[in-house]
Amino acid sequence: MATTKDYYEILGVQRNASSEDIKKAYRKLAREHHPDMVKESDKAAAEKRFKEINEAYQVLSDPQKRKMYDQFGQTGEGFAGAQGGQWGPFTYTYSSSGDNPFSSSDFDPFDIFEDFFGFRGFSSRRPKRGKNLYYEMRIEFKDAVFGVEREINVESGKVKVKIPAGMRDGMEIKFSGKGMPGPDGAPSGDLYITVRLRDVPNFVIMGDDVLVSKEIDMVEAALGVVVDVPVVDLSDKDGVGKTKLKIPGGTQYGSRFLIRNKGMPKLHGRGQGNVIVQVLVKIPQRLNRKQRDLLEKLLEER
Secondary structure, rough: OOOOHHHHHHHHOOOOOHHHHHHHHHHHHHHHOOOOOOOOOHHHHHHHHHHHHHOOOOHHHHHHHHHHHHHHHHOOOOOOOOOOOOOEEEOOOOOOOOOOOOOOOOOOOOHHHHHHHHOOOOOOOOOOOOEEEEEEEEEEEHHHHHHEEEEEEEEEEEEEEEEOOOOOOOOEEEEEOOOOHHHHOOOOOOOEHHHEOOOOOEEEEEEEEEEEEEEHHHHHHEEEEEEEEEEEEEOOOOOOOEEEEEEOOOOOOEEEEOOOOOOOOOOOOOOOOOEEEEEEEEOOOOHHHHHHHHHEEEHOOO
């Protein structure tokens, strides 16, 4: 029976994609559709998609299986039965509880042929590994500035993790061998932690730099003013401080000023980024009679 699946299309890669391209595409899709990373209402669809992604990767990541699929996959000849969730008398499904022996992200469906028929049909065998785990970890802003160590409970048990100083929201850390144990003494999978920041101060983090919007009125913009600007302060226990910035007279709306070495700590201890201050000039919506007279007089003197 001819297969209706296109593994290249499932992973979103070209048929001439390199092994590295296939690996990158798989990791990206696996994280996006991992059943543990979606809402409860989306788990059924995610499990189906996750199984499909793993199925495609197990074939295309192995040179011999890929060659066989390229030769026979589109017609189903010589590759029959290798496309669905059933292999002869066996079935497999994804399980986030760990009860399913085939739930590992590195599960190799071709192992079933060896178990059932006593041979694989290929000359080499790649060892199994435990399932990779993906979690999100919410930390305070000060923990991103100074770093933090925590002991967390994951599916594989208690794990001590170290978040280095300078982490940004959305960054991912890999902890090798901290995933689920592999079967029969095989290597454990890896643990991936995505960091999420909460209680971020009144600025926007852009890489190592932070962007601060400072609103002043049109008189201050015309005459000049000294303002307080929030910065990352390594001497403060919360990691946040203030510094003075002199805005010169005649400053225009949207002008930007640079405060050096007061941004986010750089990873691996290489100093700090900068603070970029963008000036927003506020125009009053209502003027009293005196203010209007002054502005009209100014307009006449231009």
